[in-house]
Amino acid sequence: MRRTKIYVNSTLALLVTLLTISSCKKENANDGPVAPEKPAAEQAVEDHLTITPERQKVIDFFNNNKNARGQATGAVAAATYRSFTINYAASVPNDIKTLVNGEIDQLYNTSITATTKSRMTGAPINVYSSPGSGDLFYVNGNVYIVNFNVYRQVHTGAGNVIFHELFHYLHDRWVSGGFNNSTIINYYRNIRTAGVYPAGSYVLSNQGEYFAVSAEANYCSTSRPPYNASTFSSSDPNLKSYLTTNF
Secondary structure, eight states, rough: OOOHHHHHHHHHHHHHHHHHHHHHHHHHHSSSSSOOOGGGGGGGGGOSSSSHHHHHHHHHHHHBOOOOOBOTTTTTTEEEETEEEEEEEEEEHHHHHHHHHHHHHHHHSSSSSSHHHHHHSSSSSEEEOOTTTTOEEETTTTEOOOOOHHHHHHHHOOOOOHHHHHHHHHHHHTSSSSOOOOOHHHHHHHHHHHHOTTTGGGGSHHHHHHHHHHHHHHHHSSSSOOOOOHHHHHHHHHHHHHHHHOO
């Protein structure tokens, strides 16, 4: 009887030990290498790829006003400025057209290469006033300037909306791997870990905004961190070198 009791106790102890080891292994597996950043399409912070219902209405409007060759027709008037295609919906105020042209002029005056400037012209710029919507965004090869009041407000300080959105386009269409390019993701993760920029800064939203805000600051200046080329160069020399080498 005594031996049986000892055997039962030993068996129970062994089972408890095995369960504990199994549990530890599961915890260790869960605490393994940090998973890669989610693709930009899964990010929700003013994401250039998230198609909200409001954005879809604007996208549909422009798509429905193109003919079989993709040219603007009907309620959309197509214009060309310095090799860029600009699709204006309905009546667009002259000051908005002036801002659009001015941002393109600034783009051409930056130090990005002639090749980069040429590639940028592949993205149509669609201008449409949507009251109540603050969207200035890029999606699927197109730049959208949607809310005129927000667009005007941006120009009370430093910043270039079109340049910023076109760097989303370059990131998407001309960088290997697109928004999931491992080099840019690694730079982004390192900057977040290093605490170089204040918590909550727009540049830290996701790898897409990190890339576009940094490029805007470097070549045009912006009203948010990293602000300008000097601050950017000292804060993020790795991405600075990447931009200089590739764009």
